[in-house]
Amino acid sequence: MPRTIATTTSVERADLLNFVRPRHQMLLITSRSDGRPQASPVTGGVDPEGRLVISSYPERAKVSNARHRPQVSVVVLSEEFNGPWVQVDGDCEVIDSPDSVEPLVEYFRCISGEHPDWDEYRQAMLDQGKSILRVTPTRWSPVATGGFPARLAD
Structure with a gap:
């Protein structure tokens, strides 16, 4: 069976x-107060302005972390x-x-479409x-797939 070769594809915004x-x-990655990372599995989307949007509760660590250290990373999975x-x-x-209500409507729309009520x-x-949470992209990795290095492909 042929091995799958890992790929990376650079993309524009x-x-x-x-x-x-x-x-x-x-996965939303924020920084704790001691500088160590915290990863949180989340559901997210892209709003009309091209920001990644994530719904949460104000008590969650990810929200507190983002308030204090707004530079975050988001790993988008298939x-x-x-x-x-x-x-x-x-x-x-x-x-x-209450200021989040209309942005939450946009969040819902970008993930699930129209709500019945x-x-x-x-x-x-x-x-x-x-x-x-609205994340304005400042940089990103290439789009990647897992697999073997090309030198190991049969």
Whole structure:
């Protein structure tokens, strides 16, 4: 059986966002107060302005970390484990309730489309006190796939 060769493909910003849009499984990497990384599995999307958006609660460590050290990384994964992925580094803005409600509507739209009852959704976001994290990409890795180095391919 032939071995799969690992690949890396450099992309411009537009191609990066096109790669990320259909992928919603992500790892958000923030920095703790001691400088060590914290990785959080999250669901995310891309808003109309090209920012990666993640919904969370203000009490979560990832939110507290992003408030104090807004430089974060997001690893965007494919649904299949060996699928392509990319790391996006950026500046994170945290928006809390009630100001988060309309950005949360955009978050929902970019991941799931239209909600059957937007008034109900807005009220649920207010009741839950949800926050949203918006990451403006500043740099990113090539889009990569796993596999063997080319020198080991048969």
